[in-house]
Amino acid sequence: MEQIDVGRVELEPLTDSEKHSRQQNNIESNARTYSRTINKLIVSGKGSVVTDAEGLEYLDLLSCAGTLALGHRHGEITQVLKDYLDSDHIMQGLDILTPAKYDFTQQLLSVLPQALREQAKIQFCGPTGADAAEAAIKLLKTATGRRTVFAFHGGYHGMTAGALALTGNLTAKQHVASLMPDVHYFPFPYEYRSPYGVRGEALTSVSLCHIESVLADPESGITKPAAIILEALQGEGGCIPAPKEWLQGLRDICTRYDIPLVLDEVQSGFGRTGQMFAFEEAGIIPDAILMSKAIGGGLPMSVVVYKEKYDKWQPGSHAGTFRGNQMAMVSGCKTMEIIKRDNLCQAAAEKGKYLKDKLLRLQQKYPEIGDVRGRGLMLGIEMIKPDSDNAAADGELAKEIKKTCFLEGLIVETGGRHGAVIRLLPVLTIDYDEINKAVRILEYSIKLALKH
Numbered sequence: 001m002e003q004i005d006v007g008r009v010e011l012e013p014l015t016d017s018e019k020h021s022r023q024q025n026n027i028e029s030n031a032r033t034y035s036r037t038i039n040k041l042i043v044s045g046k047g048s049v050v051t052d053a054e055g056l057e058y059l060d061l062l063s064c065a066g067t068l069a070l071g072h073r074h075g076e077i078t079q080v081l082k083d084y085l086d087s088d089h090i091m092q093g094l095d096i097l098t099p100a101k102y103d104f105t106q107q108l109l110s111v112l113p114q115a116l117r118e119q120a121k122i123q124f125c126g127p128t129g130a131d132a133a134e135a136a137i138k139l140l141k142t143a144t145g146r147r148t149v150f151a152f153h154g155g156y157h158g159m160t161a162g163a164l165a166l167t168g169n170l171t172a173k174q175h176v177a178s179l180m181p182d183v184h185y186f187p188f189p190y191e192y193r194s195p196y197g198v199r200g201e202a203l204t205s206v207s208l209c210h211i212e213s214v215l216a217d218p219e220s221g222i223t224k225p226a227a228i229i230l231e232a233l234q235g236e237g238g239c240i241p242a243p244k245e246w247l248q249g250l251r252d253i254c255t256r257y258d259i260p261l262v263l264d265e266v267q268s269g270f271g272r273t274g275q276m277f278a279f280e281e282a283g284i285i286p287d288a289i290l291m292s293k294a295i296g297g298g299l300p301m302s303v304v305v306y307k308e309k310y311d312k313w314q315p316g317s318h319a320g321t322f323r324g325n326q327m328a329m330v331s332g333c334k335t336m337e338i339i340k341r342d343n344l345c346q347a348a349a350e351k352g353k354y355l356k357d358k359l360l361r362l363q364q365k366y367p368e369i370g371d372v373r374g375r376g377l378m379l380g381i382e383m384i385k386p387d388s389d390n391a392a393a394d395g396e397l398a399k400e401i402k403k404t405c406f407l408e409g410l411i412v413e414t415g416g417r418h419g420a421v422i423r424l425l426p427v428l429t430i431d432y433d434e435i436n437k438a439v440r441i442l443e444y445s446i447k448l449a450l451k452h
């Protein structure tokens with residue numbers, strides 16, 4: 001065998017990040033995702049910035065998939081957690097009442113739209129967004145006695161069997177037989193790639209007409225659902241906002257046909273879109289809301305808030321050992337208090353507009369940016385092959401940009417159809433200098449990726 005002479009090559013010793021990440025990649029599941037790009041040993045974080053073992057800093061525009069509304073290690077959050085640890089209060093409480101739970105519940109009620117607050121019931125769930133989806137579907141099947149559920153193309157509700165059955169993305173479900181049956185999918189009003197070939201008002205009315213025709217037709221083949229579940233602004237599906245007139249129309253259909261409308265605010269909730277909840281832009285009141293991520297102030301927590309009239313299930317119908325995570329209640333309560341106190345919804349709206357305007361300017365310069373969309377600090381940039389038929393989504397380009405961004409000190413994520421959408425979910429406390437820096441790195445990475 002030919003010998004390769006490496007004698008004269010000065011091999012750089014592996015850094016701590018490289019050593020640890022090689023070892024970790026050997027033992028961790030092939031299903032891991034974020035760590036494939038963020039392949040460093042992250043040792044600290046503050047605000048919008050995380051630092052690796054070699055001292056390199058990264059501006060974090062992912063904020064743990066939107067979990068960290070107030071950023072990494074927010075001073076007031078770490079303080080309430082330290083105070084709680086130093087107290088005699090219990091750490092876990094199942095579903096029993098504690099001062100932490102009482103305060104959390106009161107705080108949560110205070111951020112709900114008035115019309116829902118007056119009739120709200122709260123189910124604390126096993127602490128992931130997926131379990132909130134499971135709980136809501138179980139609740140509404142029980143309350144209505146119906147077995148079908150309507151969901152939407154591009155929707156994402158989690159990875160447990162029921163939530164996955166409600167999720168559009170095929171990668172995670174195509175090899176898993178026998179997911180929850182009786183889920184019927186409808187196209188989401190995705191303006192940029194209209195599923196009905198029409199846009200604007202026509203898209204809204206065709207889509208609503210489609211849904212209503214299925215409900216009204218005694219031979220549609222689909223029985224009346226226990227619930228219609230959706231995100232007002234789809235996250236994982238590619239940062240796709242539903243038109244507000246469409247949400248209003250859907251609310252109206254649900255009211256007329258007596259179908260519970262479930263809004264999944266796991267990602268878009270708690271100020272992210274410039275309002276406390278994304279559905280509020282349309283002025284609608286859902287029958288149930290799924291909440292997780294930011295609601296725990298960085299710690300695991302999820303709840304379903306629903307109208308009292310659906311509270312028809314029996315004691316023990318839904319449970320979960322860790323639904324009484326006191327620390328998450330303490331940090332979540334403080335997070336909601338700070339979001340209100342510091343007007344972070346408005347801040348997210350203003351900073352989001354500033355960031356989006358800059359992205360729209362990039363779109364003028366680079367035809368590979370097909371669409372810039374989203375609201376508040378939940379924004380997406382869809383990369384395309386500009387000269388292809390139908391402006392084909394360019395997932396490879398988006399991935400290349402994401403990787404270069406990371407090497408240059410910026411964390412972004414990709415998602416959406418074919419992974420072609422660069423997704424930005426900064427912490428709500430990001431400042432304008434950081435936004436400017438993020439856009440500079442993003443543009444540099446786009447330029448570099450286009451040269452390749």
Ligand SMILES: Cc1ncc(COP(=O)(O)O)c(C=O)c1O
Nearest residue numbers: 128129130156157158235266267
């Ligand atoms: C809208 C939405 N619903 C549900 C989930 C599932 O949450 P979890 O990953 O905590 O189960 C997610 C996760 O990203 C989400 O974005």
